[in-house]
Amino acid sequence: MSTLLDVKSLHTLYGSSHILHGVSFSIQPGQAVSLMGRNGMGKTTTLKSILGLVTPRSGTVTFQGEEITQKETWRRMQLDIAYVPEGRGMFHNLTVKEHLQIAARANRKGEKHWDYERVLKTFPRLQERLNNLGTQLSGGEQQMLAIGRALVTNPELLILDEATEGLAPLIRKEIWEVIRTIKDSGISTLIVDKNIQVLKDLCDQHIVLVKGKVVFDGSSERLINELETVESYLAV
Numbered sequence: 001m002s003t004l005l006d007v008k009s010l011h012t013l014y015g016s017s018h019i020l021h022g023v024s025f026s027i028q029p030g031q032a033v034s035l036m037g038r039n040g041m042g043k044t045t046t047l048k049s050i051l052g053l054v055t056p057r058s059g060t061v062t063f064q065g066e067e068i069t070q071k072e073t074w075r076r077m078q079l080d081i082a083y084v085p086e087g088r089g090m091f092h093n094l095t096v097k098e099h100l101q102i103a104a105r106a107n108r109k110g111e112k113h114w115d116y117e118r119v120l121k122t123f124p125r126l127q128e129r130l131n132n133l134g135t136q137l138s139g140g141e142q143q144m145l146a147i148g149r150a151l152v153t154n155p156e157l158l159i160l161d162e163a164t165e166g167l168a169p170l171i172r173k174e175i176w177e178v179i180r181t182i183k184d185s186g187i188s189t190l191i192v193d194k195n196i197q198v199l200k201d202l203c204d205q206h207i208v209l210v211k212g213k214v215v216f217d218g219s220s221e222r223l224i225n226e227l228e229t230v231e232s233y234l235a236v
C-alpha cells in the first residue's frame with residue numbers, strides 16, 4: 001500500500017524565527033503515529049505546516065501521492081484530513097447537536113462509517129448534552145465534541161493536538177480509549193501528546209522533535225529499547 005502522508009525536509013519560519021529545520025517523516029495507511037517533544041520544539045508548527053495553516057519556506061507535504069504543500073487548508077480538509085486543534089475550537093453559538101450535524105459528511109470514497117449516531121454511542125456524555133452550546137461543556141466534553149466533529153467527516157487521517165492536555169485522569173482515560181477505538185476502526189492518526197507510556201502502547205511509530213529537528217523516528221519496539229534516550233529528549 002502506498003504512503004498516506006509524506007513530510008519531507010520542512011523548513012518553517014515565523015518572521016525571522018526559524019522553527020522547523022528539515023522535518024521529515026511519513027505515515028502509512030492505518031498507522032497511529034505519535035509526535036512528541038518538549039514545549040516549544042515545533043510540534044504544533046509541524047501540524048500547521050501539514051494543514052496549510054502556515055506555509056513552509058521549503059520542503060513538501062504529500063498526501064495519498066498528491067503534493068499539497070501549496071494547497072489551501074480547506075482543500076486539504078476535502079482530501080479527508082481532519083484536525084482537532086489544541087483549545088478545541090468550539091463555536092459559542094452552536095449546540096452539540098449542531099456542531100455534529102453541520103460537520104457530518106461522507107468522505108471522498110463515499111464512506112460514512114462515522115455518523116452522528118455512532119459518535120453519540122461512542123461519547124454517551126454528548127448524548128446527554130445535545131442541546132447545550134459547545135462552550136457550555138466541561139473541558140473533557142468539549143474535547144469529546146471536537147473529536148466527534150472530526151470523526152463525522154470520515155477522515156483518512158485524524159490529527160490530534162494535545163487531546164488530553166489539562167483534563168482529569170478519568171476523562172483522559174476515556175479519551176485514550178476512544179482514540180484506540182478510532183485506530184481500530186482503520187483511521188490513521190497523528191497524535192501530539194506528552195504521555196509516552198500511553199503512546200508507546202497505542203501508536204505504531206514515534207517521532208520526537210528537539211528544536212525543530214527529528215531526533216527519533218522509530219517503531220514502538222525501538223522506542224522501548226531506547227526509552228532512556230527518548231525520555232531524555234522529553235525531560236524538562
Ligand SMILES: Nc1ncnc2c1ncn2[C@@H]1O[C@H](COP(=O)(O)OP(=O)(O)OP(=O)(O)O)[C@@H](O)[C@H]1O
Pocket residue numbers: 014017019037038039040041042043044045046
Ligand atoms: N505565530 C507564531 N509567531 C511566532 N512564533 C511562534 C508562533 N507560533 C509558535 N511560535 C514559536 O515557535 C516555537 C515552536 O512552537 P510550537 O507551538 O510549534 O511548539 P510545540 O512543540 O507545539 O510546543 P507546545 O507543546 O508548547 O505547544 C516556539 O518557540 C513558539 O514560541
